[in-house]
Amino acid sequence: MSSNERIFVQAIRSYCARHGIAIDVRADGWLIAMHRGGTRRFAFGYDIGLNSAIAHRLANDKSATSEVLALAGVPSVAHHLFLNPKLGEHVAGQRWWEAMLRLLMQHPQGLVAKPNEGTAGRSVIKVTSSAELEGAVSEIFAMSLGLVIAPYVEIEDEVRIILLDETPMVVYGKERPSVTGDGVQTLRELAGAMPKVKLDELDARELNVVVPKGERRFLTWRHNLDAGAKPVLIADGEVRATCAKLAIDAARAIGITFASIDLVRVDGAWKVLEINSGVMMEALGKLHPGLVQATYDAALDRVFGSEH
Structure with a gap:
């Protein structure tokens, strides 16, 4: 087994x-075939x-x-779709840029543009002007x-729930x-030990000021784990219960069995x-390997019908 092999594998x-x-x-490791007797199953990417x-x-x-959750009355952050104009006007429409600019006018606090399909926060770009929007697009x-x-919103907290058969596993x-200031170092110096953080997203003037x-x-x-955020387990209590209920409502709305649901x-x-x-x-597995293994075990039990 390679030491670089993903925790999922x-x-x-x-x-x-x-x-x-x-x-x-x-x-x-992006395609895994599993077979026992006459039963063969596959895992592809992170999907089992x-x-x-x-x-x-x-x-x-x-x-x-976003559309399905709205139909089901589940509170969610709206995501407006725009298709690539390279697909042709009959697919992408003619006035997509004007529609984007209208969204920007309606949300002066800014917008967040991102690929319609994708994970890990890649190419997720915050914009506050037409020039920034054009570059992001x-x-x-x-x-x-x-x-x-999506409209940019001030996220107070973000929680991820791993659901299996409407049971919150994680x-x-x-x-x-x-960082916490020491009265001596600048923000740039304090942030130097965090290589995953993109300092170019911070105000250049603030970077050189002593905190x-x-x-x-x-x-x-950003709250993305790939951008330096840390996973912190949430104990039983009101927050966990509230988030679990909302995640279950969301899972029911789209009919999904095993999923990772992000709430803000x-x-x-x-x-x-x-x-x-x-x-x-992956990030959680480095801190809580037993919990992650138990979660995948439970999901794989479902895949193989709990036949041991």
Whole structure:
């Protein structure tokens, strides 16, 4: 087993070894074949095949998820779809740029543009002007057939819930990277030990100012684990119960069985941000390997019908 192998692949290897299941890992772990007797199952990416095709497609399409949740009356952050103009006017429409500018006018606090399909916060860009919007759209359309635009909101907290059969297996908050001033070092110096944080997203003038002793500064507006945020398990209590109920409502709305659901608290109210059909727990697995293994074990029990 390679030390660089993803935790997802390691977890499947462990499960199969303990349950007499043959495993064939292909494409550097992105395709895994599992077979025992006459039963053959596959894992692809971070998806182990528990979800229906339509639930998988809805979850992987941010715009479709937003529309379905709205139809079901589940509170969520709206995501407006725009198709790549390279697809032609009959598909993308003629006035997509004007529609984007109208959204910007309606939300002077800014917008967030991102690929309609994608994870880990890649090419998620905050914009506050037409020039920034144009740059973001060009970047995303260069790599994607569609993008979504959501209003920028001040996220007070973000929570991820891993659901299996409407049971919250894992509930954790995403703690944004921050530093505490010592009255001596500048923000740039304090942030130097955090390589995942993109300092170019911070005000250049603030970077060279000494942070007062004891003052806490967040280094990014993002809550993505790949951007330096840390997963912090949430104990039983009101927050966990409230988030679990909302996540279950969201899962029911799109008919999904095994999913990773991100919730955000805005102005004191919880909303669904997005749903992922592929359940990735790489960052959490480094801190809580037993919990992650138990979660994948439970999901794989469902895949193989709990036949041991």
